[in-house]
Amino acid sequence: MAITFYKYQGTGNDFVMVDNRKHNFPTDDEALVKQLCDRRTGVGADGLILLQDHPDYDFEMVYYNADGRVGSMCGNGARCAVRFARQLGVIEDVACFLAADGEHQASVERDLIQLKMHDVKSVEQIGQDYYLNTGSPHYVRFVENVQELDVYKEGRAIRYNDRFAAVGTNVNFVERISEDEIFVRTYERGVEDETLSCGTGVTAAALVAGLQGFKSPVKVKTLGGELEVAFEQTGDGFKYIFLIGPAKQVFSGSVPLPQIQQI
Numbered sequence: 149m150a151i152t153f154y155k156y157q158g159t160g161n162d163f164v165m166v167d168n169r170k171h172n173f174p175t176d177d178e179a180l181v182k183q184l185c186d187r188r189t190g191v192g193a194d195g196l197i198l199l200q201d202h203p204d205y206d207f208e209m210v211y212y213n214a215d216g217r218v219g220s221m222c223g224n225g226a227r228c229a230v231r232f233a234r235q236l237g238v239i240e241d242v243a244c245f246l247a248a249d250g251e252h253q254a255s256v257e258r259d260l261i262q263l264k265m266h267d268v269k270s271v272e273q274i275g276q277d278y279y280l281n282t283g284s285p286h287y288v289r290f291v292e293n294v295q296e297l298d299v300y301k302e303g304r305a306i307r308y309n310d311r312f313a314a315v316g317t318n319v320n321f322v323e324r325i326s327e328d329e330i331f332v333r334t335y336e337r338g339v340e341d342e343t344l345s346c347g348t349g350v351t352a353a354a355l356v357a358g359l360q361g362f363k364s365p366v367k368v369k370t371l372g373g374e375l376e377v378a379f380e381q382t383g384d385g386f387k388y389i390f391l392i393g394p395a396k397q398v399f400s401g402s403v404p405l406p407q408i409q410q411i
């Protein structure tokens with residue numbers, strides 16, 4: 149049988165979405181997810197997201213990285229999942245859903261999805277750089293001329309260093325553009341390459357900018373578009389963190405997958 153899939157993107161971070169309320173997509177088939185995300189032999193995406201029923205939430209999002217492994221929280225993917233849920237009629241303009249790191253609230257306002265992220269209790273400083281978890285682990289380094297940087301090379305050097313090699317980390321390179329704006333480029337774990345944007349990475353970079361005196365909301369440019377991050381600073385951390393930006397459907401199609409049945 150064939151499954152219908154939908155392709156979504158949020159500031160250029162792209163995802164294959166499956167309405168798994170209607171299928172029994174095999175949740176542990178790494179090879180299948182990897183194949184669907186392959187940009188030459190599959191649909192092509194930075195990750196795959198299953199939208200599922202959940203007894204206590206509007207829906208559950210199950211997120212996989214392009215390498216086929218179950219991922220941690222994905223900020224752009226979550227904004228796409230909210231748009232997908234809206235288009236499927238699962239929600240109207242507000243959502244309370246479950247992701248890898250727990251419950252999230254979100255709202256839809258025209259083109260924009262506003263996603264509430266979990267509080268960040270602390271930020272570790274490593275030399276001049278920072279390490280924090282915004283649902284996924286992120287290393288943040290401020291640089292000059294981020295557009296000139298070899299993000300693949302520099303990102304891999306940090307992602308595979310002794311401290312991070314086992315669990316991995318995403319790596320964000322950040323340039324100050326003005327008093328209220330930064331430019332972020334991210335090497336993504338699980339894609340193992342630079343992506344056009346990473347929502348949890350943008351959030352991490354904006355919070356570190358907050359530590360350096362930026363006021364909320366911080367405007368963030370990425371290679372794939374613009375996002376905004378609002379937050380309230382607490383003693384050592386942050387609360388009321390919101391990631392705001394567009395998310396849209398690009399196309400839909402079907403793939404023959406005999407191992408999957410319609411429910």
Ligand SMILES: N[C@@H](CCC[C@H](N)C(=O)O)C(=O)O
Nearest residue numbers: 222223224284338346347348
């Ligand atoms: N693109 C995502 C982040 C995805 C998580 C990452 N690949 C990891 O494994 O930590 C986002 O938008 O947040």
